[in-house]
Amino acid sequence: MSITQGQRLRSPAPATRAVAQNYGPPAAWIVAALLLILPLIANGFFLIEIFGTTLILGIIALSLMFLAGYGGMVSLMQLTIAGFAGYMFAIFGSSGSANISLNWPWWLATPMALALATLFGALCGALAVRTEGIYTIMITLAVGSAFYYFTNQNWALFNGHTGINTIVTPHFWGVDWRADTPFYYVILAVAALCFAAVSYLARSPFGLALQGARDNPRRMAALGFNVNAHRVAAYAFASFVAALGGILQVWNYGQISPGSVAVDRAIDILIIAVVGGVTRPVGPFIGALIFVLLRTFALDFLVAIGLDGNRFRLIIGLGFLVIVFFSPDGVVGLWERWRRRSAPALTRPSGGGGHG
C-alpha cells in the first residue's frame, strides 16, 4: 500500500495550485522549449532512439501512473493494452502479412485500434475492480501474461511468435510521418496531450472522486459515488492513453511480436513508473528517460568498468529495489524531499521576511 499511500499523508495540492497559477516553474518551460527545438540539436539516433522512445514509454507508464497514483490500482497490464492496440493497428492496417492485415487506411485503422484497445482495457478493468489492492496486481499480471502466451500460440490473428512485420505507417500531405523529425513531433504532441489530460483530469471532479475512492472507498460509496464505475472509467481512460502509446510504438518499430508484450516488458513499465514516481504525471517521463538511458548505455558502461555487458537487467532490478527500499515515491519524491530540505536554508535568511 505504501507506494500509493505515501503521498496521501502529505498532499502536494496547495503547492501545485500555487505553481499552476504562476504558469509553472521556469524549469518546466525550459524543458518544454528544449523538447520543441530538439530536432535542431540532436541527430536521428538521439531524437528517436532516446527521446522518442522515452516519450512513448513515458506515455504508457503515464497510464499506469494515473491508475496507481490517483486510483490506487497498480495495473501490470498497461503494456498489454498498448500491445493490443499495436496488434489491432497491424491487423486493420497494412503490413507484410497480407493474409492477416485488412488493408484499411491508417485514419480508419487508428481510431478502430484505439477504440478496441480502450474497450479491452475497460473490460479487463471491470474484471480487476472486482477485487482490491494487492489482488489487482495478480489479476492484471495474469491478464498480461495470458495475452502474451495467446499471441505466441495464435497464428490466425496474431501470426504466432514471428508477429506481424513491415507495418505500413501513415504517409499523407506529402509528409512521411515516420521520418525522424515529423515523427518526433507527433510523439511530442501526443505526449503533451496525454500529460495535459492527466494533469487536468486529476483536478476535475472525476479525478477528485477517484482519489477519494482511493483513500476511502467506503466513505465515497456512502456519499453516493459509484466507486466501481469510477474505477472502470479510470481504467478506460488509462487504456486510451496506453493505446496511444502502443500505436506510436508500432509506428516506431514497424513491427510487433509477442516479445513486445512479454511479461518482462510489462514489468518494465511498472519499474519506469515507480522509479520516476507515481505521485506526479511528470514522474513516468523521468523514469522512462532513466530507463532508456540505462538500456542504451549500460552495455558500454559495464564493459568500461570491466564487467559483463549483458547484465543490464541486473542493474535495472537492483536500481528498482533501491528505489522501492529508500524512496517509495521515486525520483520525483527524492527531488521534492531534497528541495524541501534545502529550500528553507536558502530562502529564509534572504527573502523570508517580506512574503512569509
Added chain:
Amino acid sequence: MTKFIERNPLWALVLLAVIALGLWLIFAVWPQGLEDAIGKKKVFLNAVFNGVTLGGLYFLVASGFTLIFGLMRNVNLAHGSLYLFGGYIGYGISVWTGSWVLSFVAAFVIVALVGIVMQILVFSRMEGQDLRQTMVTIGLSIVFADLMLWAFGGDFYQVQTPDWLVGPVQLPFLTAVKSSGESVYLSYPKVRLVIFAGSVVIGVAMWLVLNRTRIGMIVRAGVDDREILAAMGVRIRLVFVLVFAFGAGLAGMAGVVGGTFQSLSPGEDTRFLLASLVVVIVGGMGSIPGAALGALIIGLAEQLGSVYIPTYAIVVTFVIMVAVLAVRPQGLLAGR
C-alpha cells in the same frame, strides 16, 4: 458439502452431471460415432492424465504460494524464480551425485534457506505493507532471473529420470477394444505417476499438519488474525520465517519435478508464476484445498485445451479465471 447441495441444488446437479460425464468418458469404451467426432480415446485419456499430473506439479508450486499469501499477505512474485532456482539446484545435484532423490532434498533445503534469508532480510522489515512487499518481490524476481541467466545460460536442462522410473506402466483403463475382442489398455510414463502420487502425499500431509497439529493451529489462527495471535504470546515472526521457508522449499522441490517432467530454461519462472497466480485466483487465496482444486482444473484445462483447440488453449485457462472472478471473486474454495 451437504450445505452446498442444499443451498445450490441446481449447481450441484450440473456439477454431478459433469463429473458423471467425465467418468463415463474415462471408463467406457467409446462408441464409433464419438471417436469419429473428437478423435481417439487414447488421445483423450493421455490428455487427461497429462492434465492431472501437470495439476500435481502446479499444486506443488501454488500451495507454497498460497500458504505464504494466506499467512503473511505477501504476494511473492519471485515464487517462479524460486521454482526455477530449485530446478537448477536439483539438476546440479543429480549430475554431481547421480541421485534423483537427493536432488529433491537438496533443492528443498537450499531454496528454503533462500526463503529464510528473504523473509528475515527483506520482508520482516516492511511488515504490513503489502504493495511495497510485492514491488520488492518483482525487483527480486528480475535480479534472480538475470543472475540465473548469468550462471546457467539460456540452455535447456533436463533432470535425469532414475532408471527405476524409466518406461511406461500399464494402467487398467481401456483405450479401445480390437476387432479380435482383445482389450487395449493405456500405458503411461511411470515417473509422472510416481510424482503425482508424491504430490498427493505432500498435499494430504500438509492438510493433516494444518488441521491436526499445534503448529497447524497456529498457522490457521495466523491466517485469520495475526495481531491477536501475536498478542496471545505466539512467536509469530518465527512462524512467518518457518512458513516462508516451507513455501519456498516446496517451490524448489517443484522445480526438480518440473525439470524431470519438462525442462528448465529462462522463462519457465514466469510460466510457473502465471500458473500459480491463476491456480490461486481460481482456487481461492490462502486455501490449500483451493490450490489443489485450482491446480487440477487448470492442469486439465491446459492439456485438454492444447489437444482439442491448440491455438486457443490459453484462452480456456483465461476464461476459467474470468468466470470464477465473475461468479466468486474470492475463489472457489476461499474461507472468507
